[in-house]
Amino acid sequence: MMQLVLTVTAVVLSLAAGGAIIRIARGPSLLDRVLAADVLLAIVGAALCIDMAANRHLNNLMLLVAVSLIGFVGSVTVARFVADRREKTRES
């Protein structure tokens, strides 16, 4: 049964990652791309989680936390940067 679950989740996650990558490539603005990259990181995290659950180990747990922290810091930084740049061009 675990093999079936792994196959199904692999297909589903691949489709999801594909969708996120399409949005990164197409996304009209920088913020759209950041958002899609965040989702892509979440999908990577989901894959790590499924690997841990299927093989019954916890080696990836800190990696999972690190990945979600990178997503958080990355999107906050870019959001601040975008807003700042915008305000500067307004004032000039």
Next chain:
Amino acid sequence: MSRKRISLRQELPLLVWLVIVWGALWRDFSPGNLLFGALIAVLVARMFYLPPVELGGRFNVLRAVPFALMFLAKVVAASFQVLYLAVAKGPRVISAVVAVPLRSHSDLLVTATGHITALIPGSLVVEVDRSTSTLYIHGINVRSAEDAAQLRKDVRDTEAGLIRILGTKAELSALNQEVAA
């Protein structure tokens, strides 16, 4: 920023949380490890001083448990609502930005309401006006004024639940008067 001393009682929730994180990260809840964690927590809280969170001084566990369960149910509902909207409506979805004035002016309550609002169905905080404690919320699938009123009511209900759990006594009595009226 005034560096007034904060009482241990006010700091206690933060310290407990730090100890729990410490124990969870080591995956070891033996007394010795927890004691060492508590030592480090006190040290960290002393060295990296943050402006204290002003708690109302009360915490109602009886209200908190159903609230947390409701919250979980809403998180589940939120995901399925987004899935449904993405599949069924897609590009034609109509949304709105709604201003919701909150009752409380405490930073903690406004933040908590904003967090929960961002996670329950169909709402997302766009902007916060701290001086009037107004949340500007982007609601998905809000097509009419009635929907907007419903969204506003939902957010204020969330806030009422939070006030019942950890609001100050003054806020609680104001809320009770409002409900009775």
Next chain:
Amino acid sequence: MNPETLSGDTVIDAVSAVFMVAGALMSLAAAVGLLRFPDLMTRMHAATKPQVLGLFLLLFALGLQMRSWWVWPVLVVAWIFQLLTVPVSAHMVGRAGYRTKHLHPELLSTDELEAVVQQAAGKRGFSDDDGDEASAGR
């Protein structure tokens, strides 16, 4: 968590299998939302909410699979961290998106923030010329 009884074991396996598939489906829901929704704000709804539930389901499945109590605190802490960070980053992105006019006004039924923003901009003496830039920026 008692791995002795065989039937209990299979039940736990089945539940965690269902949770794993559901968690993966949540990621798919986020991706579908990203592709189908028309503007940044609605996409943000799609990006944040299924992510939280998806991680919850997957961590729950992991906890069931490990069958030992000491993993639960780590998993709960990991999930709470996500609960705390996701709304913050969503708010930051949403705020930046609203300020840089990544909205489609025709898709909004009401916009109660716009008047406030206009008023604030007027007070600071800005001439509002964002209309062209919004279309050019896309």
